[in-house]
Amino acid sequence: MNNAVxxxxxxxxxxxxxxxxxxxxxxxxxxRTSNFPGSTVEHHAGLCTLAGGAVEVIDLPGVYSLELxxxxxxxxxxxxAGRLGPAPDAxxxxxxxxxxxxxxxxxxxxxxRGVPCVAALTMTDAARSAGxxxxxxxxxxxxxxPVIEASxxxxxxxxxxxxxxxxxxxxxxxxxxxxxxxxxxxxTSTCADWASGIFERAGGRxxxxxxxxxxxxxxxxxxxxxxxxxxxLTTMAVLFMSIFWLAGYPxxxxxxxIGALAESVRSLMPGGLLRDFLADGLIGGIGATLVFLPQIAxxxxxxxxxxxxxxxxxxxxxxxxxxxxxxxxxxxFLPLLSSHACALPGIMSTRLIPGRRxxxxxxxCAPFMSCTARIPVYVLLCGLxxxxxxxxxxxxxxxxxxxxxxxxxxxxWLLRTTILAGEGRAMVMELPPYRRPSLRTALxxxxxxxxxxxxxxxxxxxxxxxxxxxxxxFPRSEPVPQSQALRQVAEAAVAAGDELRAAELVAAAxxxxxxxQARSSFAxxxxxxxxPVFEPLGLDRQLTMAVLTSFLAREVFVNTVxxxxxxxxxxxxxxxxxxxxxxxxxxxxxxxxxxxxxxLLIFYVLAMQCLPTLVLTAREAGGWxxxxxxxxxxxxxxxxxxxxxxxxxxx
Amino acid sequence: xxxxxxDWQFWLVTACALVGAWFVLKPFLPAAWRxxxxxxxxxxxxxxxxxPPDEPLP
Numbered sequence: 001m002n003n004a005v006x007x008x009x010x011x012x013x014x015x016x017x018x019x020x021x022x023x024x025x026x027x028x029x030x031x032r033t034s035n036f037p038g039s040t041v042e043h044h045a046g047l048c049t050l051a052g053g054a055v056e057v058i059d060l061p062g063v064y065s066l067e068l069x070x071x072x073x074x075x076x077x078x079x080x081a082g083r084l085g086p087a088p089d090a091x092x093x094x095x096x097x098x099x100x101x102x103x104x105x106x107x108x109x110x111x112x113r114g115v116p117c118v119a120a121l122t123m124t125d126a127a128r129s130a131g132x133x134x135x136x137x138x139x140x141x142x143x144x145x146p147v148i149e150a151s152x153x154x155x156x157x158x159x160x161x162x163x164x165x166x167x168x169x170x171x172x173x174x175x176x177x178x179x180x181x182x183x184x185x186x187x188t189s190t191c192a193d194w195a196s197g198i199f200e201r202a203g204g205r206x207x208x209x210x211x212x213x214x215x216x217x218x219x220x221x222x223x224x225x226x227x228x229x230x231x232x233l234t235t236m237a238v239l240f241m242s243i244f245w246l247a248g249y250p251x252x253x254x255x256x257x258i259g260a261l262a263e264s265v266r267s268l269m270p271g272g273l274l275r276d277f278l279a280d281g282l283i284g285g286i287g288a289t290l291v292f293l294p295q296i297a298x299x300x301x302x303x304x305x306x307x308x309x310x311x312x313x314x315x316x317x318x319x320x321x322x323x324x325x326x327x328x329x330x331x332x333f334l335p336l337l338s339s340h341a342c343a344l345p346g347i348m349s350t351r352l353i354p355g356r357r358x359x360x361x362x363x364x365c366a367p368f369m370s371c372t373a374r375i376p377v378y379v380l381l382c383g384l385x386x387x388x389x390x391x392x393x394x395x396x397x398x399x400x401x402x403x404x405x406x407x408x409x410x411x412x413w414l415l416r417t418t419i420l421a422g423e424g425r426a427m428v429m430e431l432p433p434y435r436r437p438s439l440r441t442a443l444x445x446x447x448x449x450x451x452x453x454x455x456x457x458x459x460x461x462x463x464x465x466x467x468x469x470x471x472x473x474f475p476r477s478e479p480v481p482q483s484q485a486l487r488q489v490a491e492a493a494v495a496a497g498d499e500l501r502a503a504e505l506v507a508a509a510x511x512x513x514x515x516x517q518a519r520s521s522f523a524x525x526x527x528x529x530x531x532p533v534f535e536p537l538g539l540d541r542q543l544t545m546a547v548l549t550s551f552l553a554r555e556v557f558v559n560t561v562x563x564x565x566x567x568x569x570x571x572x573x574x575x576x577x578x579x580x581x582x583x584x585x586x587x588x589x590x591x592x593x594x595x596x597x598x599x600l601l602i603f604y605v606l607a608m609q610c611l612p613t614l615v616l617t618a619r620e621a622g623g624w625x626x627x628x629x630x631x632x633x634x635x636x637x638x639x640x641x642x643x644x645x646x647x648x649x650x651x
Numbered sequence: 652x653x654x655x656x657x658d659w660q661f662w663l664v665t666a667c668a669l670v671g672a673w674f675v676l677k678p679f680l681p682a683a684w685r686x687x688x689x690x691x692x693x694x695x696x697x698x699x700x701x702x703p704p705d706e707p708l709p
Contacts (some may be wrong), residue, residue: 186690273660277667405705470664474652612678 004046007169008056008086012076012095014106016432017060019121021152022094023059024441026162048162055166058088066109073559080115089169092161093119095147097127097134098433100204104195107143111180116168120150120161121141126433130212133136138548144176153438204287215434219314228318235306236401241373241394244382245296248292248390256576258287277469280563285457285465288562289555291577292376296453299375301446308437317431326409327416329355332362332429339369340401343613347620359414359422363621364630367613368408370401371452373554374604380558381601383577384592396601403605462551464556477516483509518542518564519586537603537642538596540585547603549605554609565591595650599642605637 011019047054058079058593066077074176075518080091093110095103095114111117115636140147146164150157168317175181182191221227263278269275316333323332332350339346347365350359386392416422479487490505504642518524526548527541534544542564548556565583583591610629618627655661 273655273658273664277660277664283662463671463674466667467675470668470671473664476655615679 004140006054006056007089007093007166008058009048009090009169010058010060010079010088010164011092011094012060012080012110014064014096014103016098016430017062017094017096017099017103018152018270019062019094020059021438021441022092022122022158022161023057023152024411024438024444025155025158025510027057055169059618063106065106071524078108080113090116090118090165091116092165093145095119095121095139097121097124097132098130100134100139100202101192101195101199104143104198107193108181108191108194109183110177111143111145111175112183114169114177117145117175118161118164118168119145119147119158121147122151123433124149125154126435132201132204132205134199136202136241142179142198142201144179150185166281182467195595212426218434221429222311222314223317225318225321227324228314232315232318233402235311236397237395239299239302239306239512240398240401240494241301241391243295244390247294247298251291254287254291254293258283258291262287271443276473281466281469281473282462284388285469285559285563286462288439288559289376289461290454292379292555292558293450294454295375295379296372297446297450299372300449301442304442304445305437305439308435310432310434323409323412324523326413327420328361328365328409329358329481329599332358332412335362335366335368336405339366339371343367343369343610344616347613350620355422357416357422360621360626361415361420363617364513364626364633365408365412365416367608367617367630367634368404368411368606370404371554371610372449372604373610374400376555376558377550378601379603380577380580381592381597381604384581385594385597385601387581400601401604407606407637454495461556461559465559465563468523468549468560471526472518472521472564474522475520477513477514477520479509480516483512483516486512515586523564524530529540535601536646537639538593539600540591542583542585542591542598547600547609551609551611554604557604561591593650595646598649599646602645603638603642605638606634606641608634 011023013019023046026048045056048057059078060079061072063073063076066073066080075084080088082088091110093107095107107119119139121134121139122510124134127134136147136149146168148157148161148164150161152158161425182194195407223229262283265279265283266275269278281639303312313591316337320333322327323336328336335346337346343366346369350362378397381398382393382396386396434526486505487507490502490509493499493502493505523545524541527545530548531539531541531544534547539547542561545564546557546560549560561580561583565579580592585591617630618624621627
C-alpha cells in the first residue's frame, strides 16, 4: 500500500448497531455526507487520524442482507466488491452484542466474500445490563478475524479497533479460508445454527423471553393507535414551541448583525447603484434568509436527539397504521419523513417501495410534507401573525406541519381509491432499544443540515437576490415633483442653518422616489400583470412577485419581499422582521395583514412551489402527465384554501 | 431616466445580475447547453511486482 494514499475502511452492519456513533467517534467533525454515484443512497466519509497516518472511514447504510434487491443492499455489496470505486482495504463488521445471532448471519455473508475484515462488538453495556456477557476472543476464533469490543459513546476500544483495521488493511489479510462460512438462505437453518453455535461458545445463552417491563410499557403506549398518535402530536408541538423560544435570541443577534453590516456599507460608501446593490441586494437578500439558520439548526438537532432515543421508530410504527388507512404502504413512512427535510431525497427514496401504484401515490403526496425550504416562510408568517405570543406562533408552526401531512394523506387516499386503486403491503421494522441520546451525533447532524442550507443560500438564493434587486432597481424612474419640491425646501433649510430639518426633508424625498421606483420597476410590472390571479388571497403586486419567484425555491419568498420592501420604503430600517412588519402596500395599508398572512401560510403549506421537485416527479413517475397532475392539484387546492383562509381571517 | 448607461456602476451591477440569472437558469437549460462537470480523478495504487513500494522486496 502506498503511504501517500490513506487506507479505506468501510463500516457495515445491520441497522441500529451503533455504526454511525462509531463513525462519528472515529472521524468527528471531519466527516462529509454524499450520495453514491448514480444512486440516492447516502453515505458518510471521513478521515480518522492515527499515530502512523490517517485512514479513510466510510459509513455505509445499515442493511439486513447484502443479497436483497434494495438500493441500500446493492450499494453495500457493490462498495465492498469495489464496483463503486477502489475496493476498500478493510471492512469493519459492526456486531450488536444484544442481537448477536442475527448479526452473525449478516457477518457470514460479508466474510464469504473474502474481504479483509475486523469486527467491532458494540452495545456490550446494554447486553451486560440484560445479563449477557460475551467473550470477543471466542467470537474472533470462530469467525477467523479480530473481534474488538468498542463503543462510540464511551470511546472504549476505539483506538484498538482503528489500529487493528489499519493493520488488516495494510496486510490485506482475508478471513481464515479454512472456515466454511455458511450461506444465509431463506428457509434453511444452517446459517442460524452456525450463528447460535458461535453465540453459545462466546458465553451467550437464550435471553429472557420477555423484555424490560419499562420498555414494554413505553412501547405499548407509543405504538398505541390513539395514545401513540397523541404522543407524537404532543412531542412535535413541544418540539416546535421550543424551537421558537430558543432560536429567538440567536435570530435577533444575526438580524442585528446584518442590519449593522448593511448600515455600515451605506455610511462608508458614496451613494450610487453599487452601494444600493451591496446593501439591499446582497446583504439584505442573503441576510433575510440567513436569519432563519438558528431555527433550522435547532430543528435538526432536536430531531436527531429524538431519533437517537429510539422514539422516532415507535412513532413510525404508530403512524404506519394510520397511513395504511389512507392506502399508503408502510415503506412510504421513510420517504415521507425524508420529505420533511427535502422532497427531492424523499421522492428518490420511493424506489424502496415495491408496488408501482404505492410508489406513485407516495411520489404524488410527498411534496405536501413541510420541507426545510418552507421553514423561513413559516417562521416569518407565524411570527407576523402572532408577534406577541410565541407559544401561539409555535402551535401555528406545528399546525402547518400537521396540515401538510393531512393534505398528503388525503391526496394519497383519493389517488388509491380512484386512479391508483389496488391492494397495499404490510410494513416490517425493528424497534431499537431506548437509549440516552448522543449530543455529539445530534450536533453533527445539525451541522450537516445547516451547511446544506448555507450552501443553498450561497448559490441559489444569492443568485435570485441579485436578479431580483436588478429587476426592482430598473428601469430608473424620474424624481417625482413632490420630492423635487422637498429637496428645494431642504436646500433652503441648509442655507438657514437648520441641518436637522434638511436631513428629514431629504429622507422624505428619497422615500418618495424609492416608492415611485418600486411602482415602475420590471418587478412591479410583472407583479401588476399577475396580481389579479392572487387578488382573492389578498396579495398585492409585491407579494405576487414574491410568490412567482419562489416557484424556483420556496425560501426565496422571504428575500424577494425583503428586497422589494427595502428598495421601496425606509432603507434605514434595521431588522428583517421589523421591516416586514412595517412594510406597506402602494395604498399605504399594511403589506402583511392578518388575512394575507393566514392565506399565504396555507398557500405555502399546500402549493407545489418547487420546480426541481416537479422535474424529479416527471422523471421518477415516468412522465410529465404525473408531474402536471401534481402541479395542477397542489396549486388548485392551495389557491382555494388560501382564498378561504383570507376570507375567514379578514372577515 | 430608464437605464443609466453612462454610469459604470450600472454595467457592473448588470453583469452581476446576468451571472446570477445564469446560475438560476442553468439547471433548466437543455443538457447540451450545460457545462459538463470535470471527471473526478480516480485513485491508483502504486505497486512494484504486485507489492507496495514501501515493503521490502524479497
